[in-house]
Amino acid sequence: MLSGPSGVGKSTLCQKLLSSVPGLEFSVSFTTRPPRPGERDGVDYHFVSESGFRRLRSQRRFLEWARVDGQFYGTSKDQAAQALQRGADILLDIDTQGAEQVQKRFRDAVLIFVLPPGPASLRARHRRRGTDPRVRERRLKLAHQEVLGSKRYDYLVFNDRLETAFQDVKAIILAERCRSKRQIFRARKVLLAFRRAASG
């Protein structure tokens, strides 16, 4: 799970990761917020109406959902289940509220928080995006709350330079795959081969 304040560069990081880490799949979230220029329905998000979102929620189709800055966001339960069944790792771009919910269900989930160098870089990013000044200041307050929530995360990645942040997140994914708890079956095979050699 990748979290971080709006404007920190999560989408760019996700795109770079998906094109360079094999066995990684993006979980396309549902949202009621309007698409930004360049965002594609079904790729970046499933864009739905508020009534559509509420219907999916009542059908228990979300692994987690949250309301952030007046808009709903939700993670599809089916997509996550299918990817896990295929043995793939799932990448979630998710807010701190949502990440907490998912971690309660999946103890094995890994939480990565992307930090900006400071509020100035987020302000500049929002200005470039053409975000309304009032929305911009509200986002900055939200960013402060999100950054406070980063304390519960496993990893902190600083996006002072995109390439460094990308290499860091990529390393975290590769390293987590090497954790002993995730290598039990493969290690057992090696152990058995040694046991046979020792007794034979």
Next chain:
Amino acid sequence: MLSGPSGVGKSTLCQKLLSSVPGLEFSVSFTTRPPRPGERDGVDYHFVSESGFRRLRSQRRFLEWARVDGQFYGTSKDQAAQALQRGADILLDIDTQGAEQVQKRFRDAVLIFVLPPGPASLRARHRRRGTDPRVRERRLKLAHQEVLGSKRYDYLVFNDRLETAFQDVKAIILAERCRSKRQIFRARKVLLAFRRAASG
């Protein structure tokens, strides 16, 4: 700490890591075992006599020491302390007994075990090295013991292909540097900047 049975390729991995990961220093161990062809005193090991080793041990100059296959091995306390003071990470090529001792003193230490595909690859490696057949079989029994000890390790890396194993260990080092507990000071700076922006 990098552990693994004799012949699994730890030295090659260490060399590759030291030349590609900035801020990583190799802890040169003391040993009573004779140098292998190509090994240099003070670079690969500090080669000492048994009486020399015992003297250093009585002077409490070792972070840990162990006797493996009749030979003594010890990690220098001074070198580790100096590297940590400079803010560097220390790479130890260490047996499972030694790793356990170091972890008791340094809770923050990271344990990586390098596994061979199986006993056959170790046998082949020892044959290429020209190891005496009787020593070879003893090493294989020791390897079995070491592999059993891998259960307590944080990470398991499979050296089926050197390049993959190298990328895995490198990723583990980079990822461990991003762990929240190691980023507290840097994160605090960002948090303070957001707090000032929110209140100002």
